Amino acid sequence: MATLTDEQSTQSHPTRTRSFGGCTTVTIAFPRSILVVRVPNYGTQCRSRHVKCDEGRPTCAMCRYFGFVCAGYEKGIFFDFESSTDERRFRRPLLTETERERMSQWLVSSVPPESALQFLTHLDDLCENAAPCRDLQVDCGPFGAFRLSQLPSVPSADIVPEETPDPSTSSPPEDVVRFDDDFTVPSEPPLTPRTQRILESIFGQAPNTPSPDTDTGDMAMDLCRNEAVLNDAPLSNFQDFPMTSMTAEHQPQYLQNTDLAQIPPPNPCFSLTTTSKTVPQEVMLLLKHYTTTVISLMTPIRHTKTPWHILFIPHAKTCLAALTLGEDLDNASLTAFYGTLAISAFSLSGLSQSQMWLAQGTAYKQQALKHAKLMLTTAYDIPKVSKYKSTMIALLTMVYVSMFSVDREQTEYFFLETERLIRLRGLKRKKSRKVRLLHHCYAFERFFYESTFTGGMNSQQRHYFRRSIESSGLAQYSRDDLSFRLRGWENLDQEMMEVKSQEDGENDLHLERPGIFSATLYPEIFGVPESWVQLLSLVIRLGREKDIAESHDLPNPLTLKDFSSRAKAIERRINNLERPSQAQLDEHVSNMLDAMRQALSIYFYRRVYDMEASMLQQKVIAVKDCLWRCAGPTVLHASAGFIWAAFIAACEAEDRELQMSFSKWFKDSAQRSGLSSFRETLARIERIWREKRCGNGISATWLNLMRMDASFMVG
Known part of the structure; x- marks a missing residue:
C-alpha cells in the first residue's frame, strides 16, 4: 500500500483519501420496469451516480437505500506495466480488515517475534540439505516449504465422468483438441491438512475444490466460411457461404545465453482440455521467451515502446492474471493468450529440438483456433462482445501463429479477416495511437505477404471478403481500393511529395495513394520509412496489373503505354530512394x-x-x-x-x-x-x-x- 511522508504530503496538493468509484451496480431499462442485475466490471459505480459510497461490506448503504442489488467488490491483482502508474490507485487491500487481523493474530501466536528470523534460517538450511530428487514437506512454526515431483497420471475418484451426448441429437464438434494418453491432465493435488487448517482459521473454509467447469462448451457454428481454416481442413466452396450483413452476423539465463542444454522439457501434463480458466504450468517460461526472443522476429527496434511491449505482452499478462484469479475471459482474449503461447512453444521446440514443445505448441494453436472461431461469430454483433483492440490483437496473433507455423492457407484467411475488421470497425472511428499501432502491424506484414502472393486477386475467398465489405456500406471510409490494383496518376514524383491529411493517411490502409504522411508509425515500429513501404505497395500493384493484362481475368487492364510509363516512374523512385x-x-x-x-x-x-x-x-x-x-x-x-x-x-x-x-x-x-x-x-x-x-x-x-x-x- 502506497504511503506519503509528512514532508511529501505537505508539499503536494490535497487529495481525497477515499478516491475509489465505489461498488458496482448494473441497471438495465426495459419498458415500464427497471431490471437490476449483478454483473461485475460492466456496471455503474456509485460515483457515476453522484452518490457517496460508504464502501460497506457485503453491500453498501447507498445501494440498500435506493433498492439496487449491490455487486460489492472483487479482489483483483493488477500488473503495473508503466513506471508512471499512480500507485495510489491500487491501494485497496486484497483482504478485509477482519481477515488481516486473523492472519496477524495467528502469526504472532505461533512464533515469538524475536524468534521469527531463527525459524526462517532453520527452514532455509533444511531445504538446502534435502535430497533434490525427493518430495519435501518442511514446517518450522508457522512457516513451511514443500516440493512435489511430477504426479502420475492417475484417474481421480473425485472426477465425475462427462455425460456422453446422444449421437442421434448431436455430433462431436470438429474443433475440440484431442490428446493421447501421454497428455492426460492429472487432477489437482489436495491441500495438506496443515494448509487447510490455516485457510479455515482465516477464511472460515478451505478452497480445496477446483472451481466448476465453465468452458464455453461445444458451440454450434453458423458461419461456414470459418470452418475450413479454423478446423485445419481444406477450404470449402466459397460459393456456398452465406452473404449476410456483417453487422448482424517465463531460467531467463538460458534464454539470454542460448544454452540449449539448459532448456527444460515441457511438462506433458499441460492443461488445455479442461476449463478456459486453467493456467498452463509453463506459461511464465513461454511468456519470458516470447519477450526476450520472439519479439526480435517482429521488429528490429530495441526499445520498450513497440506494439508488442505496449499491447501484446501486457494483454497476455492481463489474461494470465485473470485466469489465475479464476475470472472468465472473452474469446478474443483467450485467442491472443493461447496464440502467444503457441508461438513461444514453437520457438522453444526448434531451440531444444524437443517434440514435446512442438506438440504443446500445436495444442496451443488448436486452442487458439477454437477460440478464434467462437470470437468471429460475434465480432460484428451490436452491442459489441469484445473491444476492438482485443479483437485486433487476437487476429494479429493468429496471423503470426500461421506465419511461424508456415501455414499459408491460414495466413491468408486471418489476413483477410483482419482487413475486414479494420475496414468495418476501425476506419470510421477516431483512431487512438494504440489502434494505429495495430493497423500498422497488420499492413506491414500484409505487404510482405502480398509481394509473394500469386494466387489471383479474384479468388473466391478474396471475392467473398470483398463483397462482405462492400455490402456493409462502410467501404466509403477506405481511401484505397479493396483489390490491390494500381490507381491512376500522372506524375508520380509530384504526387509522392504531396502531404496527406490525417484522415487520408490513416484510412489509406494499403498505401495506394502516393504522398507524405508525417504521422506515420512505420519508422517508430519497424525502423522503415513509409516511402519504402509506399514503393513496395506500388510495385505489388504494378505486378498485379501485369498479371491481369496477361490473364484477362479482370476488366480494364492497363495499356502498354500506361504500364511502361508507370513502371519507369516507380523504377526511378526506387533508384533515388532516400x-x-x-x-x-x-x-x-x-x-x-x-x-x-x-x-x-x-x-x-x-x-x-x-x-x-x-x-x-x-x-x-x-x-x-x-x-x-x-x-x-x-x-x-x-x-x-x-x-x-x-x-x-x-x-x-x-x-x-x-x-x-x-x-x-x-x-x-x-x-x-x-x-x-x-x-x-x-x-x-x-x-x-x-x-x-x-x-x-x-x-x-x-x-x-x-x-x-x-x-x-x-x-
Whole structure:
C-alpha cells in the first residue's frame, strides 16, 4: 500500500483519501420496469451516480437505500506495466480488515517475534540439505516449504465422468483438441491438512475444490466460411457461404545465453482440455521467451515502446492474471493468450529440438483456433462482445501463429479477416495511437505477404471478403481500393511529395495513394520509412496489373503505354530512394534498410520486368553483405525486413559460394529463433537453386515456381 511522508504530503496538493468509484451496480431499462442485475466490471459505480459510497461490506448503504442489488467488490491483482502508474490507485487491500487481523493474530501466536528470523534460517538450511530428487514437506512454526515431483497420471475418484451426448441429437464438434494418453491432465493435488487448517482459521473454509467447469462448451457454428481454416481442413466452396450483413452476423539465463542444454522439457501434463480458466504450468517460461526472443522476429527496434511491449505482452499478462484469479475471459482474449503461447512453444521446440514443445505448441494453436472461431461469430454483433483492440490483437496473433507455423492457407484467411475488421470497425472511428499501432502491424506484414502472393486477386475467398465489405456500406471510409490494383496518376514524383491529411493517411490502409504522411508509425515500429513501404505497395500493384493484362481475368487492364510509363516512374523512385539520416539509426537498422532497399530493387526487376538473374548479382551480393554485418552468435536480428530481403535476394543468387552464404544465414537464424519458417523458406530457395543447376534456368524463379506449383509456398 502506497504511503506519503509528512514532508511529501505537505508539499503536494490535497487529495481525497477515499478516491475509489465505489461498488458496482448494473441497471438495465426495459419498458415500464427497471431490471437490476449483478454483473461485475460492466456496471455503474456509485460515483457515476453522484452518490457517496460508504464502501460497506457485503453491500453498501447507498445501494440498500435506493433498492439496487449491490455487486460489492472483487479482489483483483493488477500488473503495473508503466513506471508512471499512480500507485495510489491500487491501494485497496486484497483482504478485509477482519481477515488481516486473523492472519496477524495467528502469526504472532505461533512464533515469538524475536524468534521469527531463527525459524526462517532453520527452514532455509533444511531445504538446502534435502535430497533434490525427493518430495519435501518442511514446517518450522508457522512457516513451511514443500516440493512435489511430477504426479502420475492417475484417474481421480473425485472426477465425475462427462455425460456422453446422444449421437442421434448431436455430433462431436470438429474443433475440440484431442490428446493421447501421454497428455492426460492429472487432477489437482489436495491441500495438506496443515494448509487447510490455516485457510479455515482465516477464511472460515478451505478452497480445496477446483472451481466448476465453465468452458464455453461445444458451440454450434453458423458461419461456414470459418470452418475450413479454423478446423485445419481444406477450404470449402466459397460459393456456398452465406452473404449476410456483417453487422448482424517465463531460467531467463538460458534464454539470454542460448544454452540449449539448459532448456527444460515441457511438462506433458499441460492443461488445455479442461476449463478456459486453467493456467498452463509453463506459461511464465513461454511468456519470458516470447519477450526476450520472439519479439526480435517482429521488429528490429530495441526499445520498450513497440506494439508488442505496449499491447501484446501486457494483454497476455492481463489474461494470465485473470485466469489465475479464476475470472472468465472473452474469446478474443483467450485467442491472443493461447496464440502467444503457441508461438513461444514453437520457438522453444526448434531451440531444444524437443517434440514435446512442438506438440504443446500445436495444442496451443488448436486452442487458439477454437477460440478464434467462437470470437468471429460475434465480432460484428451490436452491442459489441469484445473491444476492438482485443479483437485486433487476437487476429494479429493468429496471423503470426500461421506465419511461424508456415501455414499459408491460414495466413491468408486471418489476413483477410483482419482487413475486414479494420475496414468495418476501425476506419470510421477516431483512431487512438494504440489502434494505429495495430493497423500498422497488420499492413506491414500484409505487404510482405502480398509481394509473394500469386494466387489471383479474384479468388473466391478474396471475392467473398470483398463483397462482405462492400455490402456493409462502410467501404466509403477506405481511401484505397479493396483489390490491390494500381490507381491512376500522372506524375508520380509530384504526387509522392504531396502531404496527406490525417484522415487520408490513416484510412489509406494499403498505401495506394502516393504522398507524405508525417504521422506515420512505420519508422517508430519497424525502423522503415513509409516511402519504402509506399514503393513496395506500388510495385505489388504494378505486378498485379501485369498479371491481369496477361490473364484477362479482370476488366480494364492497363495499356502498354500506361504500364511502361508507370513502371519507369516507380523504377526511378526506387533508384533515388532516400534513406534516413545516419545519425538517427543504429547499426543493425541501418544495415537492414540497405538490405531492404537493394531487395526492393531486385523485387521490382523480377516482378515487373522479369529480368535475367545475372544482371542482379551485384544487388544480391549487397544484400548478403548487409545481412552478415548484423549477424551475431547470440543476437537475433531477423525481423520481417531482414527475412523478406534475404528471400528475394537468395532466390536470384547464382554463384555457389553466394548460395552457401545465404543458406548459412537461414540456418543460423533458424537455430537462434527456433522457428521452422526459416528452414521451410530455405527449402524452397534450395529448390530454385536445383532447378537452375539441372535445367536451362528459364523458369527457375520464385515467381514462376509459385505460379506452376501450388505446393511452392513462401513461409
